[in-house]
Amino acid sequence: MFLKSIDLFGFKSFAEKSHIQFTDGISALIGPNGCGKSNVVDAVKWVLGEQATKSLRAERMEDIIFNGTDTRKPLNVAEVTLTLENDGVLPLDFPEITIRRRLFRSGESEYFVNGAPVKLRDVRELFYDTGIGKTAYSIMEQGKIDQILSTRPEDRRALFEEAAGITRYKMRGREADRK
Numbered sequence: 001m002f003l004k005s006i007d008l009f010g011f012k013s014f015a016e017k018s019h020i021q022f023t024d025g026i027s028a029l030i031g032p033n034g035c036g037k038s039n040v041v042d043a044v045k046w047v048l049g050e051q052a053t054k055s056l057r058a059e060r061m062e063d064i065i066f067n068g069t070d071t072r073k074p075l076n077v078a079e080v081t082l083t084l085e086n087d088g089v090l091p092l093d094f095p096e097i098t099i100r101r102r103l104f105r106s107g108e109s110e111y112f113v114n115g116a117p118v119k120l121r122d123v124r125e126l127f128y129d130t131g132i133g134k135t136a137y138s139i140m141e142q143g144k145i146d147q148i149l150s151t152r153p154e155d156r157r158a159l160f161e162e163a164a165g166i167t168r169y170k171m172r173g174r175e176a177d178r179k
């Protein structure tokens with residue numbers, strides 16, 4: 001499985017519709033300070049369901065919507081789409097999977113998988129045990145290793161469970177307990 005492309009519109013500095021295409025292998029985003037490199041990483045975390053504004057370097061969730069420049073009006077919606085090639089790692093019978101999140105300034109938020117409306121929970125479930133997801137280890141930011149080492153043993157254990165592929169079953173068990 002790999003990330004084939006990211007489409008952004010209205011997310012942070014991406015006022016124009018933007019398409020970033022990746023190929024299998026290593027890609028690097030390069031550019032001057034402030035050009036939007038980290039915003040691309042924020043966009044990926046956001047689509048995967050990040051709810052913590054701090055982790056997105058924003059004060060309020062609304063701050064991730066393009067808020068205008070001297071020459072451009074602010075936008076009222078942010079939308080990011082990830083297109084993933086699926087070789088069976090994701091539990092959906094499609095060779096290509098798109099995940100989209102949309103947020104309106106009114107606060108209304110939507111998620112879509114392959115164009116169909118879903119809930120945040122469905123997006124989370126899709127990525128259990130893949131190492132991808134907001135609390136998994138596919139995004140290693142500055143300071144993340146230190147954070148992992150200094151975190152509570154219970155939280156550290158969650159990373160090993162994700163790598164071992166048992167998160168899905170654990171979550172299901174928890175749901176069953178609640179019912």
Ligand code: ATP
Nearest residue numbers: 012013033034035036037038039063064065066067
């Ligand atoms: P560095 O090399 O310093 O890490 P970077 O390429 O990672 O830089 P980012 O942090 O991705 O840069 O982008 C910062 C830019 O994004 C700033 O110019 C900031 O004004 C802009 N920005 C952030 N949120 C918004 C928003 N909601 N609307 C418009 N622009 C925004």
Ligand code: MG
Nearest residue numbers: 034037038039
């Ligand atoms: Mg940066």
